[in-house]
Amino acid sequence: MVFDSDDMEAAGTAKVQIAMKYDDKNKQFAILVIQLSNVPALLLHQDQKVTIRVAVLPCSESTSCLFRTRPMDVSDNLMYSEIFWVSISYAALRQKTLRVDVCTVNKSHLEECLGGAQISLAEICRSGEKSTRWYNLLSYKYLQKQSLK
Amino acid sequence: MVFDSDDMEAAGTAKVQIAMKYDDKNKQFAILVIQLSNVPALLLHQDQKVTIRVAVLPCSESTSCLFRTRPMDVSDNLMYSEIFWVSISYAALRQKTLRVDVCTVNKSHLEECLGGAQISLAEICRSGEKSTRWYNLLSYKYLQKQSLK
Numbered sequence: 001m002v003f004d005s006d007d008m009e010a011a012g013t014a015k016v017q018i019a020m021k022y023d024d025k026n027k028q029f030a031i032l033v034i035q036l037s038n039v040p041a042l043l044l045h046q047d048q049k050v051t052i053r054v055a056v057l058p059c060s061e062s063t064s065c066l067f068r069t070r071p072m073d074v075s076d077n078l079m080y081s082e083i084f085w086v087s088i089s090y091a092a093l094r095q096k097t098l099r100v101d102v103c104t105v106n107k108s109h110l111e112e113c114l115g116g117a118q119i120s121l122a123e124i125c126r127s128g129e130k131s132t133r134w135y136n137l138l139s140y141k142y143l144q145k146q147s148l149k
Numbered sequence: 150m151v152f153d154s155d156d157m158e159a160a161g162t163a164k165v166q167i168a169m170k171y172d173d174k175n176k177q178f179a180i181l182v183i184q185l186s187n188v189p190a191l192l193l194h195q196d197q198k199v200t201i202r203v204a205v206l207p208c209s210e211s212t213s214c215l216f217r218t219r220p221m222d223v224s225d226n227l228m229y230s231e232i233f234w235v236s237i238s239y240a241a242l243r244q245k246t247l248r249v250d251v252c253t254v255n256k257s258h259l260e261e262c263l264g265g266a267q268i269s270l271a272e273i274c275r276s277g278e279k280s281t282r283w284y285n286l287l288s289y290k291y292l293q294k295q296s297l298k
Contacts, residue, residue: 135271
C-alpha cells in the first residue's frame with residue numbers, strides 16, 4: 001500500500017450536520033437536519049434548489065418514515081435547522097438506518113438525489129442525550145462510476 | 150404519525166460488528182471486520198459463501214481502498230476477525246466513508262452484494278483509541294424496491 005498524500009483532492013467532500021435524540025418517555029425519535037457544507041462538491045448547477053431527504057429505513061407501514069426539508073437555493077453552505085419526529089419504540093429504532101439524501105428539485109417538482117449518507121441506529125443512545133455530528137456524503141455519480149452503488 | 154408497535158418485524162435486521170482505529174504516528178487506519186449477525190435476514194441460500202467487502206471511499210488512486218474477507222459458509226452468525234490496514238493521512242481519512250457490503254460469491258467467483266452499511270469517517274478519532282460498534286445492514290433488494298438505492 002502507498003501513502004496517500006493527495007489530501008487536496010479529498011478535502012472537498014460535501015458534509016451534512018445532523019443531530020439525533022431519542023425521547024424514551026414519549027417514544028419519539030427526533031432528527032434535526034442542521035446544515036450542509038461544501039455543497040459544490042456534489043456538482044450542482046447554480047440555479048437549482050436543494051432539499052435534504054431523510055428516511056428511517058426499513059420503513060414500517062404503520063409510521064411515517066420519509067421527510068424532506070424545504071428546498072433552498074444553492075450556495076456553498078446551507079442552513080436548514082429543520083426537525084422531524086418519528087413515533088417509534090426504542091427496540092424498533094435500533095433496527096433502523098437513517099438514510100440522508102441531498103437532492104435537487106426542478107420546477108416540475110422532480111427530485112434527483114446527488115449524494116447521501118447512511119447512519120446506522122443500532123447503537124443509538126436511549127438516555128435522551130442529543131448526538132450532533134458531521135457526516136460525509138458519498139456522491140451517487142461516483143458510486144455509479146465505481147459500480148459500488 | 151402512528152406509534153410503531155411492529156417491533157417483531159423489525160427485530161430481524163442483519164448487523165455487522167466493525168472496529169476501527171487510527172494510528173496517527175504511522176498514518177495507518179485499521180479496519181477490523183469482527184462478525185456478522187442475523188445473516189438469514191439478508192435472504193441467503195443455504196449453500197452460498199459469504200464475504201464482507203470493505204471500501205474506503207472515495208478511493209484515491211494512489212492507495213488500496215477495497216478489501217475482502219475470506220468467504221465463509223452461510224450460518225446465522227459468522228465470525229470473521231479479519232483486519233485491513235490503509236495508509237492514509239488523518240486529514241484525508243476524515244473526508245472518507247467506509248462502505249461495508251455483505252456479498253455472496255459463487256463458484257465462478259462472481260460477487261453479488263445483498264446489503265450494506267455506510268460509516269462516515271468525518272469524526273473519526275485521532276487518538277488511536279479503538280471504536281467497536283454494531284452497524285445495521287440495509288438490504289439492497291429492499292432499497293431497490295423502494296427506489297431509494
